[in-house]
Amino acid sequence: MKLVVALIQPHKLPDVKQALFDADIHKMTVSNAVGAGEQKGYEEAYRGVIHTINLLKKVKIEIAVNDDFVEPTVEAIIKGARTGNIGDGKVFVLDLPDSIRIRTGERGSAAIG
Amino acid sequence: MKLVVALIQPHKLPDVKQALFDADIHKMTVSNAVGAGEQKGYEEAYRGVIHTINLLKKVKIEIAVNDDFVEPTVEAIIKGARTGNIGDGKVFVLDLPDSIRIRTGERGSAAIG
Amino acid sequence: MKLVVALIQPHKLPDVKQALFDADIHKMTVSNAVGAGEQKGYEEAYRGVIHTINLLKKVKIEIAVNDDFVEPTVEAIIKGARTGNIGDGKVFVLDLPDSIRIRTGERGSAAIG
Amino acid sequence: MFIKRWTGRLILLMAVVACMSSLAHAQATADEAMFVVNNTWMMVATFLVFIMHLGFACLESGLVQAKNTVNILFKNIMIVAIGLLTYAIIGFNLMYPGEFNGWLGLGGDKVLTTAADAAGTLIGYADGNYTYWTDFLFQGMFAATGATIVSGAVAGRIKLPSFLVFTVVFVGFVYPWVGSWKWGGGWLDQMGFYDFAGSTLVHSVGGWGALAGALLLGPRLGKYYGNEVRALPGSNMPLATIGVFLLWMGWFGFNGGSVLSADPGPVSFTLVTTCLAAAAGIVASYMTSQIVQKKPDLSMALNGALAGLVGITAGADSVSVMSAVIIGLVAGVLVVLAVITIDSKLKIDDPVGAISVHLVCGMWGTLAVGIFSADHSVVTQLIGIAAYGVVTFISALVIFSVIKAVMGLRVSADEEQKGLDIGEHGMEAYSGFQILTTD
Amino acid sequence: MFIKRWTGRLILLMAVVACMSSLAHAQATADEAMFVVNNTWMMVATFLVFIMHLGFACLESGLVQAKNTVNILFKNIMIVAIGLLTYAIIGFNLMYPGEFNGWLGLGGDKVLTTAADAAGTLIGYADGNYTYWTDFLFQGMFAATGATIVSGAVAGRIKLPSFLVFTVVFVGFVYPWVGSWKWGGGWLDQMGFYDFAGSTLVHSVGGWGALAGALLLGPRLGKYYGNEVRALPGSNMPLATIGVFLLWMGWFGFNGGSVLSADPGPVSFTLVTTCLAAAAGIVASYMTSQIVQKKPDLSMALNGALAGLVGITAGADSVSVMSAVIIGLVAGVLVVLAVITIDSKLKIDDPVGAISVHLVCGMWGTLAVGIFSADHSVVTQLIGIAAYGVVTFISALVIFSVIKAVMGLRVSADEEQKGLDIGEHGMEAYSGFQILTTD
Amino acid sequence: MFIKRWTGRLILLMAVVACMSSLAHAQATADEAMFVVNNTWMMVATFLVFIMHLGFACLESGLVQAKNTVNILFKNIMIVAIGLLTYAIIGFNLMYPGEFNGWLGLGGDKVLTTAADAAGTLIGYADGNYTYWTDFLFQGMFAATGATIVSGAVAGRIKLPSFLVFTVVFVGFVYPWVGSWKWGGGWLDQMGFYDFAGSTLVHSVGGWGALAGALLLGPRLGKYYGNEVRALPGSNMPLATIGVFLLWMGWFGFNGGSVLSADPGPVSFTLVTTCLAAAAGIVASYMTSQIVQKKPDLSMALNGALAGLVGITAGADSVSVMSAVIIGLVAGVLVVLAVITIDSKLKIDDPVGAISVHLVCGMWGTLAVGIFSADHSVVTQLIGIAAYGVVTFISALVIFSVIKAVMGLRVSADEEQKGLDIGEHGMEAYSGFQILTTD
Numbered sequence A, B, C: 001m002k003l004v005v006a007l008i009q010p011h012k013l014p015d016v017k018q019a020l021f022d023a024d025i026h027k028m029t030v031s032n033a034v035g036a037g038e039q040k041g042y043e044e045a046y047r048g049v050i051h052t053i054n055l056l057k058k059v060k061i062e063i064a065v066n067d068d069f070v071e072p073t074v075e076a077i078i079k080g081a082r083t084g085n086i087g088d089g090k091v092f093v094l095d096l097p098d099s100i101r102i103r104t105g106e107r108g109s110a111a112i113g
Numbered sequence D, E, F: 001m002f003i004k005r006w007t008g009r010l011i012l013l014m015a016v017v018a019c020m021s022s023l024a025h026a027q028a029t030a031d032e033a034m035f036v037v038n039n040t041w042m043m044v045a046t047f048l049v050f051i052m053h054l055g056f057a058c059l060e061s062g063l064v065q066a067k068n069t070v071n072i073l074f075k076n077i078m079i080v081a082i083g084l085l086t087y088a089i090i091g092f093n094l095m096y097p098g099e100f101n102g103w104l105g106l107g108g109d110k111v112l113t114t115a116a117d118a119a120g121t122l123i124g125y126a127d128g129n130y131t132y133w134t135d136f137l138f139q140g141m142f143a144a145t146g147a148t149i150v151s152g153a154v155a156g157r158i159k160l161p162s163f164l165v166f167t168v169v170f171v172g173f174v175y176p177w178v179g180s181w182k183w184g185g186g187w188l189d190q191m192g193f194y195d196f197a198g199s200t201l202v203h204s205v206g207g208w209g210a211l212a213g214a215l216l217l218g219p220r221l222g223k224y225y226g227n228e229v230r231a232l233p234g235s236n237m238p239l240a241t242i243g244v245f246l247l248w249m250g251w252f253g254f255n256g257g258s259v260l261s262a263d264p265g266p267v268s269f270t271l272v273t274t275c276l277a278a279a280a281g282i283v284a285s286y287m288t289s290q291i292v293q294k295k296p297d298l299s300m301a302l303n304g305a306l307a308g309l310v311g312i313t314a315g316a317d318s319v320s321v322m323s324a325v326i327i328g329l330v331a332g333v334l335v336v337l338a339v340i341t342i343d344s345k346l347k348i349d350d351p352v353g354a355i356s357v358h359l360v361c362g363m364w365g366t367l368a369v370g371i372f373s374a375d376h377s378v379v380t381q382l383i384g385i386a387a388y389g390v391v392t393f394i395s396a397l398v399i400f401s402v403i404k405a406v407m408g409l410r411v412s413a414d415e416e417q418k419g420l421d422i423g424e425h426g427m428e429a430y431s432g433f434q435i436l437t438t439d
């Protein structure tokens, strides 16, 4: 199993969700983060002090999937999040040796879905 | 070493913390997230527009443990979080090749505890 | 590739960012969390009820790097975050089998930087 | 507006022909001016009492958890509406009856059906102090406060419709009925019981209702964990602070308006005692909180201000300035100890401290009149306190019990955990804000 | 009005008997006292209308998304400034011209250049009801409200400079020009059209501007997704609630002050109709929201209060108390249905419901005067409503179109997604707070 | 209330009997009416000045970081309490002494021990303008503002007890002592120095205290990083905006009340100059901010409103309307440049811009009286500005230094990083809200 972690532009979340649902991936965990990447920050000025915000608002999506689901998941994310502009974000794929459904205690692949 | 990641119902956090302490696991990192799973969302209506919230509030707990601690940790989480209802959540277990304590620079198992 | 996850004191973030930039690591994702570790909590009193806050505010930094970058990254984090006091935090290093740049679809090491 | 000036001139022209005895008129003009200023003052006082409802809304929504904020705000806006309407339909007549046996009466003009230019708008209605309309509105704004006090104590677990039904009955019947005993010229008034602006008639009455509600509902989930008492911290302290300042502001009208005329001496004196009691309440609660809790708790200082205000309300016009300060100091100490005792010892869950502020300090203030004012007796004051306590508390218990039996009082555990905002209203107070309650 | 006429006659007596005795002094003092209290009341009313601007600022910033909060606050503070200045430079004279053909006029003293001790400060200026300065300030505070109404409807997508230019023209010319038709004693006034405090002259006028703006701008991104209507929930409900309470507070001055004197009867009666209509609006919108939306929506109850207030504004002094309640009830139902229709059926994106509250209920209130007051005709009221509708809507469309052509109206999609706070102001409203909009 | 009506009737009866020389009676009644309306106005002005304290609380808590919010709120509520009490005990007598050498005096009745029905409540106390009690309360509300100004500048790093001690001394002694030089009829007054409502006596005095505090404390950690200046953005802009609107509202009483009677001409004129100066301040600061910062900063526009208000305070009654606008415009430009200079050039850390608003614009406003009013001389104004500057600044420095030596002034670095809310109060302002300061 793998844990797919994606960092995307906040306003692309609805599209990514849509793309994932279409690819019939319905389980995910979403949280917010700020990130620095190629996308350069913007300047804020507060009371005359200019400060560059180089940590930009991003949305983090975590999806645990069985190995054969990795590609569809990644593709769905790309489909929903890509604009071709810097800042589109990244997808990281981690190994997921085990997974447990708290409700039933099921383990492994059974617990993913 | 392993990194145990649990996603639970927010209001179960106190119980899970208790269960972990009882199992004498005192170190953890907690953050909030919203998630979609089997648990179907609920409807909100704002100014006449009904919109389904299918990303529900969840709490994320991350615990880095030595391998022999994985089972007790998972059991403690299940003990604290389980209600038997849909939405109880998931536990994901990731490999953790290395861990460093910033204060001392210790590495590996020594740094976990 | 590896995913370096660091949990540090919130007010050390600027220093850590600086140290990372100096080590020429410019890409990262930052989020907030609360954590329990060796550092004992403090007491809050609200309307006469004393309650111990043992989940303390922390900042979480995630950095995906190529293997040869792991050490410099960890060192930079330590450099920026260490005070020698309890609560300095931890660094966890996870395996990162794959990584994708959404914008280009590049994969692996190419997508990291 | 143009038209207005025009007619103005026309009227004057006609007046030339109309006029007669000049002395009487010169006289009348001066009295007339006095009538206008008195009425203007009473209207201003009405506005100030109105703003107290915003004060309560802010205080209560600041002290509850984020997930219950919409619900408490909704309650507060509904209370004003229900309060004014029921008071117009029944309360006003019940509280200030024409013919009255001293116990229970109903008479006088009906607000809804009185004509705009009725006798009530003439200088004669209240010796040139205000009109019938000003009278009604000022009293009506007062009335609703009773129910607002209750809403804070039952926050976070009561069903919305159940609370609204309670409000209708409490504001429509209980408050005006018991109120008539004193302000309607009833038996307690004849007995010499004194409560200038309502330490007992408004605040204790509300406080007793709050106590009844809190008892019948029981504590919020997670508040008491076995023997351990948990804090469920308020989610928005600036909001709570705004609330207290606005309440203080409102008290200028609450006490100052209770002089029922703009008479400079009594009104301005009342404002001074009111402010100094509030100031003393803050200082005393700060000290007490510092000593008992080690660190000064903002919510206690806020409660301290209200404690002083509630405490001075019964005697604002009749105790000396020095006594006012003492009353405030005592109230400030009392409120902190009361909050802690009720919360941790008696294990009654009162999220905003309504019982401590309004009931405890309301009783103290009423008693203080007997202690610090030569013209009033401690005994009569105690009789009044007791009478109101017994009757109001029982009434509230009965109303709540009936509601509980008929429509239920408390939301489901699941709804309570998710929060009443989503459960009762299907919306969030701070949409998009990430909120994480770690314990 | 009765008492007022009385005073009128008395004032005249002075002239009659003055030549003889020290009576003159006595009476003069009495008239003087009346002048002072009238003026004091009008100043208080001015303060209350001023606070409405804070009310709008809170309501609007509470109902927009967090990322557009600074922008809406900025607009609201600018509107007060621009409103007062343009009204001083041009608006006041345009609205209340000296010599006037009934359609368009400009005359009278210029505010900026009038001396402090001009005749306007004397008792003669407005039959001893207020001074020239009070007159200007009261009217000036009124003027700015029109533009504020618009700002809510165009929130989240309009360019700041473009909006400010609109404000200058709208408050500087359109509002006073059309206002003069009635309050300046123009053609509609001569025709017998009645609008006591501005259901049409202020609220509909603002509402038409809001409609024009919302139409030309189109909806916020993500509001309509194909056929699906998305909710973009307000980010701070306590703030919105504060706004509504403050607006209600302000209405005491808005309606009460429109009596243009402290005359006890009419003023206090007006306050009662105003409050009961607001209360009725809340109850009705709650019921409607409960039925239509299943769960009671706080933002609807808040709009309901405003609906009642806007509805009663045209006839607050001339309908019966019972009628006031009915007007409020109808307005409360109307506003909920209007919000839903405009948002989901007509697909016009009005983030704060300005069109429903001010335009729809403004028209209803103006019409209601014809229905509930014997002295006014439905037909004339309809003519007035139509006249203001056509002229204001077209004017607003033209102004916005010109601005659109010259400097553009809408921010870039990218800026809109990041939020106007960062795009237009380079700052955040809730710095440090973690905000995550999940859909 | 019952009792009241009774006495009312008695008075009427007596009136009837006494009505032989209805002339005398009419006369008396008329003056009486004037007394009542004057006093009513002064009480309203007092309420408005009171609400300024809420204004400061909102502005300051909106502009500090979330982690220091409870602390600033706590300070603001304590200041009102301490201010009123110390002013009652000592300040009032110190500022308005009976016999007075012009430099330092103490006399007159003691507030705490004066009886309710003392001569001070009679028409004679202040020529029928207000009572002794109104006088005290109005002045007392003024007094506390001085200390509030300081609290903003020292926010985020000062120890709570240390600040409170400073407040007691500053409000109890320094403010009334220097105030007496002008308003007590002291040497500066005799010299012809003019400061209508306190550009210097209140705002500069507070501003000098703020400067002294900010200098002695040094900047907040992380504000200056080597040569780099860091922004520590305010955490709640809606709150800050509410603050400014409330302060503006309060200024109606601050300036309008300083006429010390309800005299229609001067009071209404004062309100007009006050409002237009504020409006001009907003526009000017917007322009300046747009030019200097490229994007319009809301916090600058807010400061601009206050700048205009502070600027006009010294001459609100004595400059022309046009001059008022100019004064406001200049103040608006000044404040933006001052904020930037003080923050980035002088590297003095003033989280809310108190020094720029109150000190800089206070001096400008005082000077402006000399420039724009024929009756006053630039030289005398400069002498006054200098005298207050030297004495207040030194006094504040001394007080702070003594406190620093005795009990320490600044919290520990660790506490500062965690935030004063947890350090000093053990509680959070926005419990549960996720707050992440990324730099």
Ligand SMILES: Nc1ncnc2c1ncn2[C@@H]1O[C@H](COP(=O)(O)OP(=O)(O)O)[C@@H](O)[C@H]1O
Pocket: A007, A034, A035, A036, A037, A038, A039, A056, A058, A085, A086, A087, A088, A089, A090, C027, C028, C029, C030, C062, C063, C064, C065, C101, C102, C103, C112, C113
């Ligand atoms: N090496 C990395 N480690 C951790 N997070 C990263 C890394 N690279 C990118 N990110 C995250 O992805 C977001 C987008 O990265 P960016 O480089 O701006 O996008 P793009 O690659 O499309 O130009 C960043 O804001 C950051 O949150």
Ligand SMILES: Nc1ncnc2c1ncn2[C@@H]1O[C@H](COP(=O)(O)OP(=O)(O)O)[C@@H](O)[C@H]1O
Pocket: A027, A028, A029, A030, A062, A063, A064, A065, A101, A102, A103, A112, A113, B007, B034, B035, B036, B037, B038, B039, B056, B058, B085, B086, B087, B088, B089, B090
């Ligand atoms: N495959 C997954 N990937 C990521 N997060 C998941 C996954 N499955 C579940 N979760 C998280 O766990 C939470 C609970 O899942 P859910 O299926 O509702 O619980 P249960 O399995 O007990 O029915 C979800 O809200 C989501 O945050």
Ligand SMILES: Nc1ncnc2c1ncn2[C@@H]1O[C@H](COP(=O)(O)OP(=O)(O)O)[C@@H](O)[C@H]1O
Pocket: B027, B028, B029, B030, B062, B063, B064, B065, B101, B102, B103, B112, B113, C007, C034, C035, C036, C037, C038, C039, C056, C058, C085, C086, C087, C088, C089, C090
């Ligand atoms: N085993 C662990 N699993 C997860 N998070 C941990 C673990 N140990 C420490 N942390 C995180 O690191 C933070 C600092 O740990 P702590 O032990 O207080 O620091 P130190 O090791 O320097 O004393 C904790 O608050 C927690 O968020």
